Amino acid sequence: MSGYADPERSQERLSDAEREEAVGHLMTAQAEGRLTTAELAERSASARSAVTRGDLAPLFADLPGAASRPAAPTVSEPPPTWAPVPEPTAPMGRRSRALGGRVGDTLMALSPFVALLLFFGFGFWTPGGFTWSWLFFFLIPIAGIIIYGGGSATEKNR
Structure with missing residues (x-):
């Protein structure tokens, strides 16, 4: 068991990213029709105020696959690579709209x-x-x- 209901990890503190991922899972359950809008709002508020992984377990106890849901991604994504910004070219000189420049x-x-x-x-x-x-x-x-x-x-x- 590597999810929210894992008794060995129930006392581990949550990060903000883990809380938001739990809210994302709750939104998925609501989109699947497993939660009403009121239940989603209540459980999302509880997930955002959760301190440990054990606090999240009751929020997913009645949802299928809750025991196997990870609280955080196991593989970290590599940092994004940014393309270098091209050097600005020398201006051609200011062009005026005025008659006669x-x-x-x-x-x-x-x-x-x-x-x-x-x-x-x-x-x-x-x-x-x-x-x-x-x-x-x-x-x-x-x-x-x-x-x-x-x-x-x-x-x-x-």
Whole structure:
């Protein structure tokens, strides 16, 4: 007898893996129709709180094959082998969606400052003052639409 009901091993303490394997066996018994959902819940809670192998024996006493069920695998599996991660290749350089590439990115970044300079410049030195100079802030979204709106030729082919 090498299972849960083995009297020679009934005082051995259980590992977490052995408890979870016992719960797995109980789930198999429930899938076979030997346990109801309520019985599975009750026995699973008992299995997870079991301390020794002898504590698991009553949980399997009325199930067929309980005496021969192992509590833990007898053959340990070899550790998994991991494939090495390939080295990243050198980047081809940052590609920009902007019309004109990096120049377009730079122009877009500078557009708020240009709008601010035009706002103050025309606000102070024109007869109407700041009445209409706020319209220069529309240059920011207009620049964005012109620079980024069309996309690039490689994007259209995708």
